[in-house]
Amino acid sequence: MAIKVSAPQRATISPEAAAFLAATPSARIPSFLIPLLTSRRMALRFRRQYQNSEDKAEESLIARYDLRVKPATISGVPVLEITPAHITPELEDAVVFNVHGGGFFLGTARDRPSLLMAHELGVRVMSVDYELAPEAAFPVALDQCLAVYRGLVTQHDPRKIVGVSTSAGGTIQLGMMHKARAEGLPMVAALGLFTPGTDVSGAGDSPVANGNGRDRERTGMSLGFIRHYIGGADAHDPFVSPIYGNFHDTWPPSIMTTGTRDFNMSNSVRLNEKLTIAGVPTALHVSEGMWHGYNYEPDIPEAIRARSLVNNFLLAALRRL
Amino acid sequence: MAIKVSAPQRATISPEAAAFLAATPSARIPSFLIPLLTSRRMALRFRRQYQNSEDKAEESLIARYDLRVKPATISGVPVLEITPAHITPELEDAVVFNVHGGGFFLGTARDRPSLLMAHELGVRVMSVDYELAPEAAFPVALDQCLAVYRGLVTQHDPRKIVGVSTSAGGTIQLGMMHKARAEGLPMVAALGLFTPGTDVSGAGDSPVANGNGRDRERTGMSLGFIRHYIGGADAHDPFVSPIYGNFHDTWPPSIMTTGTRDFNMSNSVRLNEKLTIAGVPTALHVSEGMWHGYNYEPDIPEAIRARSLVNNFLLAALRRL
Numbered sequence: 001m002a003i004k005v006s007a008p009q010r011a012t013i014s015p016e017a018a019a020f021l022a023a024t025p026s027a028r029i030p031s032f033l034i035p036l037l038t039s040r041r042m043a044l045r046f047r048r049q050y051q052n053s054e055d056k057a058e059e060s061l062i063a064r065y066d067l068r069v070k071p072a073t074i075s076g077v078p079v080l081e082i083t084p085a086h087i088t089p090e091l092e093d094a095v096v097f098n099v100h101g102g103g104f105f106l107g108t109a110r111d112r113p114s115l116l117m118a119h120e121l122g123v124r125v126m127s128v129d130y131e132l133a134p135e136a137a138f139p140v141a142l143d144q145c146l147a148v149y150r151g152l153v154t155q156h157d158p159r160k161i162v163g164v165s166t167s168a169g170g171t172i173q174l175g176m177m178h179k180a181r182a183e184g185l186p187m188v189a190a191l192g193l194f195t196p197g198t199d200v201s202g203a204g205d206s207p208v209a210n211g212n213g214r215d216r217e218r219t220g221m222s223l224g225f226i227r228h229y230i231g232g233a234d235a236h237d238p239f240v241s242p243i244y245g246n247f248h249d250t251w252p253p254s255i256m257t258t259g260t261r262d263f264n265m266s267n268s269v270r271l272n273e274k275l276t277i278a279g280v281p282t283a284l285h286v287s288e289g290m291w292h293g294y295n296y297e298p299d300i301p302e303a304i305r306a307r308s309l310v311n312n313f314l315l316a317a318l319r320r321l
Numbered sequence: 322m323a324i325k326v327s328a329p330q331r332a333t334i335s336p337e338a339a340a341f342l343a344a345t346p347s348a349r350i351p352s353f354l355i356p357l358l359t360s361r362r363m364a365l366r367f368r369r370q371y372q373n374s375e376d377k378a379e380e381s382l383i384a385r386y387d388l389r390v391k392p393a394t395i396s397g398v399p400v401l402e403i404t405p406a407h408i409t410p411e412l413e414d415a416v417v418f419n420v421h422g423g424g425f426f427l428g429t430a431r432d433r434p435s436l437l438m439a440h441e442l443g444v445r446v447m448s449v450d451y452e453l454a455p456e457a458a459f460p461v462a463l464d465q466c467l468a469v470y471r472g473l474v475t476q477h478d479p480r481k482i483v484g485v486s487t488s489a490g491g492t493i494q495l496g497m498m499h500k501a502r503a504e505g506l507p508m509v510a511a512l513g514l515f516t517p518g519t520d521v522s523g524a525g526d527s528p529v530a531n532g533n534g535r536d537r538e539r540t541g542m543s544l545g546f547i548r549h550y551i552g553g554a555d556a557h558d559p560f561v562s563p564i565y566g567n568f569h570d571t572w573p574p575s576i577m578t579t580g581t582r583d584f585n586m587s588n589s590v591r592l593n594e595k596l597t598i599a600g601v602p603t604a605l606h607v608s609e610g611m612w613h614g615y616n617y618e619p620d621i622p623e624a625i626r627a628r629s630l631v632n633n634f635l636l637a638a639l640r641r642l
Contacts (some may be wrong), residue, residue, distance in 0.1 A: 009529050012525045202329050
């Protein structure tokens with residue numbers, strides 16, 4: 001069974017988005033099956049399947065945009081340096097610090113968001129190949145991203161670094177920024193957060209309203225996989241669920257994009273409110289009818305628009321210097 | 322039966338909001354009953370009931386905040402002038418131009434949003450007592466608001482006028498601004514839109530996802546009443562459904578607040594995207610777990626926060642002069 005899209009819903013999304021939803025299977029999963037379906041063994045199996053299909057999509061983007069992808073190491077952590085064919089004038093020394101998504105157990109540094117970002121923003125991307133759960137639990141990925149960030153701010157003017165992340169990448173990047181600030185590290189010029197996770201405890205309205213058949217992600221399954229990442233930590237620890245941290249006006253200007261179907265939409269709207277109250281320049285962009293991770297579909301008009309709005313926000317921050 | 326709020330949803334809203342939802346009845350209405358329940362006769366009956374309870378709430382706010390409420394006439398249209406006990410320094414000559422909500426068939430110029438706005442913003446409010454449907458169909462209310470606006474901009478520096486509206490008031494105010502711009506009238510300094518309607522055609526994701534039991538408003542009932550307002554007009558006319566109008570960067574800076582349960586949430590997020598693309602300074606504030614019209618609850622923390630964010634946005638615009 002596919003995700004249900006009725007006529008009034010179809011009227012306000014692109015035909016491309018409607019076709020995507022119509023092709024997205026949506027199976028009701030009995031809750032007693034979730035521990036089984038999200039076991040360590042299943043996580044690894046799901047990862048192989050996922051990466052097989054992502055590999056093709058990623059290679060196609062690399063060819064299409066003539067990107068140069070080079071493995072490197074920063075502070076002992078593997079990263080991927082993605083260089084676009086054309087760099088935006090005056091941004092030769094700027095760098096995007098990317099933390100990929102994939103529910104803490106999927107994906108690589110070569111994720112579609114970083115490839116699209118390199119091309120569309122015209123800025124070099126450094127993307128972290130952090131260790132995934134279940135092999136590595138919290139705080140391994142966070143500390144690896146922090147180590148890379150520590151290296152980046154010694155090599156680059158931090159006002160020329162922007163942080164970008166998708167989904168669970170946002171959870172790690174935001175938690176890491178809390179930790180970086182506690183350590184006295186400088187902040188990035190801006191953050192671009194695509195359908196970010198900010199709370200891994202499962203709390204919120206959208207996990208209930210969207211995560212049970214309206215989104216392509218299911219809250220129960222997502223929480224099942226997340227327990228491998230949380231390990232023995234507390235889901236309400238601000239480094240684990242960054243929404244529970246303190247936000248001051250020293251936090252970098254942030255833009256977040258989510259969709260009305262995103263099972264993590266509440267994660268974005270709660271962060272936006274916290275940042276606004278703290279006096280941080282923030283922009284919340286909600287895309288009508290869009291799902292979790294819609295942002296990295298190369299050719300869906302809503303995704304193109306969302307990336308373009310994020311890129312404008314990041315460019316303005318990089319040019320403020 | 323009350324609106325269902327599960328544990329993960331309760332975790333991210335205030336106890337006051339949870340109590341409100343728990344006390345809000347949510348009856349499933351068979352679609353064949355809707356024409357009957359939204360007939361002209363029922364609209365008038367519902368209006369009496371609604372106004373009885375609103376009268377009490379409004380009188381209590383007037384007493385609580387020591388507001389002065391004075392009927393007047395602008396360009397032959399009845400308005401209410403609401404003067405706060407304390408006017409914000411340097412904003413003695415500023416004015417809030419308020420268009421009340423109520424699905425085009427309910428409410429008066431003395432709506433709670435204008436009373437709260439007068440007190441919390443500390444600015445005089447001029448609120449239009451436009452004629453309601455079913456007695457008066459489109460474009461009567463729009464033209465009455467436009468006539469008042471035409472009068473206001475001759476009496477006041479338009480840079481000292483901010484437009485404020487809730488729900489159907491937003492539909493009228495936004496449509497009216499399209500018409501005012503077409504007439505060459507100056508724009509207001511800013512717009513503050515609370516859970517606005519921007520599309521009365523029923524199109525969108527949230528009317529389906531939220532308007533069938535998650536919100537206190539039901540999409541079917543709302544559309545049933547709206548047909549008295551639309552009359553013989555086209556629901557896709559930009560003066561009827563302002564989302565279908567053209568937005569340029571001459572549009573006033575706008576802030577809109579909605580909630581993740583608002584059956585009109587899509588109306589806000591679609592407007593925010595259109596304005597952002599047009600280059601209009603815009604802010605979208607989505608309140609976690611909030612419903613249509615949550616903004617005028619005097620003591621619910623989420624509503625207080627949303628009003629305060631809107632007021633900050635309007636104050637910044639009024640002080641820009």
